[in-house]
Amino acid sequence: MFDPDSYRQQSLRTWGQMASGWRDRNDWMMSLSGVVNDWIVERADPRPGQTFLEVASGAGDLGFRVAERVGDEGEVISTDFAPEMVEVASRLGQEKGISNIRHRVLDAERMDLESESVDGVVCRWGYMLMADSAAALGESRRVLREGGKLAFAVWAAPDRNPWAAVPGMTLVQRGHMDPPSPGAPGIFAMADPERINDLVTGAGFAKPELEEIPFDFVYPDFDDLWDSIVRLAGPLANVVNALPADEGQATREAIRENVDSFRNQDGSYTAPALTWGVLSN
Ligand SMILES: C[S@@+](CC[C@H](N)C(=O)[O-])C[C@H]1O[C@@H](n2cnc3c(N)ncnc32)[C@H](O)[C@@H]1O
Numbered sequence: 350m351f352d353p354d355s356y357r358q359q360s361l362r363t364w365g366q367m368a369s370g371w372r373d374r375n376d377w378m379m380s381l382s383g384v385v386n387d388w389i390v391e392r393a394d395p396r397p398g399q400t401f402l403e404v405a406s407g408a409g410d411l412g413f414r415v416a417e418r419v420g421d422e423g424e425v426i427s428t429d430f431a432p433e434m435v436e437v438a439s440r441l442g443q444e445k446g447i448s449n450i451r452h453r454v455l456d457a458e459r460m461d462l463e464s465e466s467v468d469g470v471v472c473r474w475g476y477m478l479m480a481d482s483a484a485a486l487g488e489s490r491r492v493l494r495e496g497g498k499l500a501f502a503v504w505a506a507p508d509r510n511p512w513a514a515v516p517g518m519t520l521v522q523r524g525h526m527d528p529p530s531p532g533a534p535g536i537f538a539m540a541d542p543e544r545i546n547d548l549v550t551g552a553g554f555a556k557p558e559l560e561e562i563p564f565d566f567v568y569p570d571f572d573d574l575w576d577s578i579v580r581l582a583g584p585l586a587n588v589v590n591a592l593p594a595d596e597g598q599a600t601r602e603a604i605r606e607n608v609d610s611f612r613n614q615d616g617s618y619t620a621p622a623l624t625w626g627v628l629s630n
Pocket residue numbers: 360364365404405406407408409428429430431434455456457458472473474475478479480
């Protein structure tokens with residue numbers, strides 16, 4: 350039985366532990382997946398002087414892009430529920446010299462923000478991980494001014510995202526994880542367009558426009574692919590990192606075998622990824 354409160358506590362701990370990985374692999378992540386942020390920024394269309402909220406910011410890159418667009422008279426409120434992630438985003442923002450951004454800890458399911466206080470809400474790869482995505486989208490609607498846009502990304506189906514599905518399936522096969530249960534939060538919890546539509550319209554938004562955004566994850570070698578699992582992959586990382594050393598090693602080898610079809614001749618790996626871009630107001 351899914352217990353939302355223990356899920357929230359575990360998720361908060363897990364993402365706090367992932368923060369250093371998201372910091373260290375930030376350039377790698379952005380070089381491959383910047384196209385998703387481009388889509389969100391273009392569709393949300395932030396204008397000079399506006400206030401935008403970024404939900405589940407992680408290392409904060411999407412908010413940095415929005416900050417360029419709202420300019421010095423505008424503001425981005427960059428938020429994440431894990432204080433360690435907020436710290437990473439705040440440091441990276443300082444290093445980039447961005448001044449029109451406010452970094453703060455905020456749980457998307459219960460936002461301590463005034464109603465109708467922002468002109469746009471953006472989020473990349475956050476809503477599907479929340480214990481109650483409907484509540485988080487409801488809060489996003491509440492804080493958004495009339496006519497303001499909501500633009501976000503969630504992962505499409507597992508068969509279009511083998512970079513995550515194959516390691517996940519390997520952990521299930523080896524008995525380290527249960528298969529995802531229907532309706533429970535997780536990386537593929539909002540993969541179904543009908544579910545996206547129901548959640549978005551259920552929160553009071555208009556029928557969303559959906560677009561597929563394809564890109565590739567590229568890893569120079571298997572060590573790097575493994576590093577991305579154990580330092581970025583939230584719940585998967587959690588499971589792998591808790592395995593006893595010998596089973597950890599065996600699991601690593603099983604994943605190596607299972608991702609072999611993505612290995613290039615030079616030993617690098619290229620794994621396809623597909624995310625939904627979602628726009629509503
Ligand atoms: C997969 S990471 C994505 C980070 C970033 N948006 C990106 O795309 O690079 C998911 C992020 O969601 C955050 N998160 C999960 N549940 C949350 C919640 N209820 N409220 C706010 N942030 C949450 C995690 O702390 C983590 O930083």
